[in-house]
Amino acid sequence: MEHQNKFALFSLAFIPLVMTLGNSMLIPILPTIEKELNLSELQVSMIITLFSVVAIIFIPIAGFISDRYGRKIVIIPSLLIAAIGGAVAGWASSQLEDPFTWILIGRIIQGLGSAGAAPVVLPLIGDMYKDDKQISEGLGVVESFNTFGKVLSPILGSLLAVLVWFMPFFAIPVFSVAAAILVLFFVKVPKQNNTDKRKIKEFVSSVKEIAVREGKWLVAIFMMGIFSMFILFGVLFFLSEQLESEYGMKGVIKGLVLAIPLLSLSIASYITGKKVGDNKRLMKVIIAAGLILVTINLGWIGFSEGIYTLLTGLFLAGLGIGIALPALDAMITEGIEKEECGTVTSIYSSMRYVGVALGPPIVAATLNTGREIIFFGMMGLSVIANIIVFVLIRPEKEEKNELEPAKV
Numbered sequence: 001m002e003h004q005n006k007f008a009l010f011s012l013a014f015i016p017l018v019m020t021l022g023n024s025m026l027i028p029i030l031p032t033i034e035k036e037l038n039l040s041e042l043q044v045s046m047i048i049t050l051f052s053v054v055a056i057i058f059i060p061i062a063g064f065i066s067d068r069y070g071r072k073i074v075i076i077p078s079l080l081i082a083a084i085g086g087a088v089a090g091w092a093s094s095q096l097e098d099p100f101t102w103i104l105i106g107r108i109i110q111g112l113g114s115a116g117a118a119p120v121v122l123p124l125i126g127d128m129y130k131d132d133k134q135i136s137e138g139l140g141v142v143e144s145f146n147t148f149g150k151v152l153s154p155i156l157g158s159l160l161a162v163l164v165w166f167m168p169f170f171a172i173p174v175f176s177v178a179a180a181i182l183v184l185f186f187v188k189v190p191k192q193n194n195t196d197k198r199k200i201k202e203f204v205s206s207v208k209e210i211a212v213r214e215g216k217w218l219v220a221i222f223m224m225g226i227f228s229m230f231i232l233f234g235v236l237f238f239l240s241e242q243l244e245s246e247y248g249m250k251g252v253i254k255g256l257v258l259a260i261p262l263l264s265l266s267i268a269s270y271i272t273g274k275k276v277g278d279n280k281r282l283m284k285v286i287i288a289a290g291l292i293l294v295t296i297n298l299g300w301i302g303f304s305e306g307i308y309t310l311l312t313g314l315f316l317a318g319l320g321i322g323i324a325l326p327a328l329d330a331m332i333t334e335g336i337e338k339e340e341c342g343t344v345t346s347i348y349s350s351m352r353y354v355g356v357a358l359g360p361p362i363v364a365a366t367l368n369t370g371r372e373i374i375f376f377g378m379m380g381l382s383v384i385a386n387i388i389v390f391v392l393i394r395p396e397k398e399e400k401n402e403l404e405p406a407k408v
Contacts, residue, residue: 008128009138011182012121013145015075018175019118020149022082022110023051023356025157025168027236028255030360031244032165037100041367045237045360050104052357054111056350062116063123063346071124072187078116079180085110086172093166103169110172117179118146122329122345124187139329140273150262154236158255217331218344220392222351224287224328227385228321229355230362231294231378235261235314237360238374241367247307260311261318268322276330283327288389290324293317295382302375310371331393 026033026047034044066074089106092099125138160167236258243249243257268290276283294317301313332348366374 008187009125009141011179011186012124013142014182015079015121015179016118016142016146017149017152018079018179019082019114020146021153021156021175022086022114022172023048024150024153024236025160025171027233027240028154028158028258029161029165029168030237030240032161036165037098039100041241041364042361043100045364046104047107048233048237048360049357051107051111051114052353054108055115055353056357058112058115059350059353060346062120063344063349065116066120066123066346071120071127072183074116074120075124075183076180078113078120079176079183080113082110082113082117083173083176083180085113086169086176090166090169090172093169094164106169113176118349120346122332122349135330137274140270140276140326142329144266144270144273146269148266150232151259151266154240154258154262155252155255158252158258162251216392220388221328221332222348223388224291224324224385225348225352226355226358227381228324228328229352230359231298231317231355231381232265232321232359233356234359234363234374234378235317237363238367239310239314241364242310257311261314264315264318265322265325268319269326272323273326273330276327280331283331284389284393286327287324287331287393288386290320290322290327291382291386291389293320293323295320295379295386298375298379298382302372302379305371 030044030047033039033047034041037044062074062078085106085108087106088109089103092102092106096102121142122139125142126135129135129138156171157168160171239258239261240254243254249257272286276286297313297317297320301310301317304310304313328348332344363374366377
């Protein structure tokens with residue numbers, strides 16, 4: 001990659017890092033917010049869930065707009081909207097006696113901004129590079145920044161909360177504005193080949209056409225996105241609650257421990273992104289291998305006790321998720337025509353947020369059932385995910401460089 005392209009790639013990769021920080025940075029301080037505002041576990045989980053629900057709704061719309069008017073036109077305003085959302089939540093927390101409603105409003109605004117920022121990065125990578133290997137490497141870098149943000153977020157969130165519990169909300173505008181400036185000055189958007197600007201009816205028709213033509217393997221990829229994010233954010237919510245309630249960990253120490261499974265996810269994601277290339281059969285093997293690793297370790301945690309077993313199992317499960325994510329990204333970006341990429345990747349990103357939205361409240365509702373029920377349930381989801389991969393994802397011969405829908 002040329003030097004200029006590398007800097008543009010860094011600027012783009014910074015966006016999912018910022019969006020990840022804006023969400024995951026709050027995970028370690030949720031128990032603190034719960035106590036400060038006298039909330040239930042289910043109520044406090046809504047801080048993550050409402051953000052994600054808004055993203056689910058608006059990501060496909062952002063994908064359509066980016067396909068029609070351009071990626072950069074969508075990304076920069078979206079980052080500024082995310083900044084406003086963080087500022088609203090921070091202002092409410094610092095100024096109001098009962099700020100919970102306004103915190104949720106701020107998170108909804110932030111979710112709206114996030115919907116138009118990070119998901120549009122994936123098709124823009126596809127626009128910037130022509131070579132499949134470069135696209136895979138670029139996606140690996142973006143996913144690595146994303147997962148590095150997940151590693152950094154609990155540590156940074158805990159550090160900021162040492163000053164005052166609502167300080168992480170004020171960090172969101174700073175990061176978002178910085179990302180907008182980087183994109184504005186350093187990302188040069190390639191001219192789109194197709195100057196046809198689709199209307200909404202044509203967009204819906206395009207989605208239906210893609211669903212008929214590529215439906216089965218795309219459904220499998222979408223479900224993988226849901227399962228992986230459900231497991232990740234469900235586990236993080238569980239771990240955040242348990243570290244404080246069962247093991248008395250707070251502050252930076254808690255943030256460092258929360259970062260352990262995310263560190264393995266980040267390392268595995270970076271390595272996989274560098275190695276996956278454009279071999280779609282290899283992508284399927286990598287996804288399946290990652291899911292098998294996740295399944296084994298979730299089951300091990302369910303059968304075991306103690307914090308060291310819990311953290312070791314989560315570290316290894318994080319490796320599994322990190323192995324699978326770049327292969328999922330690459331399979332979509334390289335299996336779909338460039339003019340359809342924005343539409344498909346936006347729906348995929350939306351599906352990932354379904355997992356983010358469901359994980360915390362479902363775990364919050366089942367915390368009293370015990371560790372075994374939670375992790376055996378997640379293990380069952382992972383088994384289902386593996387079956388879906390084997391049944392629905394069937395690449396044609398590698399030299400054809402296409403994906404064949406399963407004939408089932």
